[in-house]
Amino acid sequence: MGSVGPGSTVLFLASLVALVGVSSAGSDAPRGVAVGFVFDPKAKCEPPCEHAGICIRNNTCFCSRGYEGETCQYANCYPKCKNGGECLRPGKCRCPPGFGGRYCHKVTCDAGCWNGGECTAVNGVAKCICPSSWTGSRCQEAICPQGCRNGGICVAPGICSCPEGWLGGACHTAVCTQPCLNGGKCISPDKCRCRPPYSGPRCEERKKSH
Known part of the structure; x- marks a missing residue:
């Protein structure tokens, strides 16, 4: 066998066979094939x-x-990260807000959905879909179709919590601790509107005719 002179380059070629992953059509799962x-x-x-x-x-x-x-x-990542998730290392996805699970395939709503709300993806964004009687980002706010007046607060579907001095389904009825007399009407807390010829805090005084 002849010698190799100075400056010559010896290129050692070795044939190797490796197992590489390819994806089959319609599946994210890897499949090994021999490639030389x-x-x-x-x-x-x-x-x-x-x-x-x-x-x-x-x-x-x-x-x-x-x-x-x-x-x-x-x-x-196999399966691939869903919903815009980023593959950090093999089998580990970093999910965008609103999604979770190993492959970001689960929709998650921060703080959850209350009062029977359902967390779902709307245009790629996690959102609570609320029952008809509730609203808010977490379905935490009750709906009172009649409205709550005079500072009342809707605390449950169709139910108002009224401030002192008001009653009724919409907090629309004033309360006078002393009833209005002689046909007078309570128009605000402890305030009567009197019918002529009566006056006074409770409409108890009759005006004298001249």
């Missing part, structure tokens, strides 16, 4: 291969399972 490639032990990759990738030819990386890209810089 030629490995140059003197190959250089700039920038270097990441995540245990192997430089098999100049600027050509062979990526380890779960990574892809020119330098194996991108992680793969």
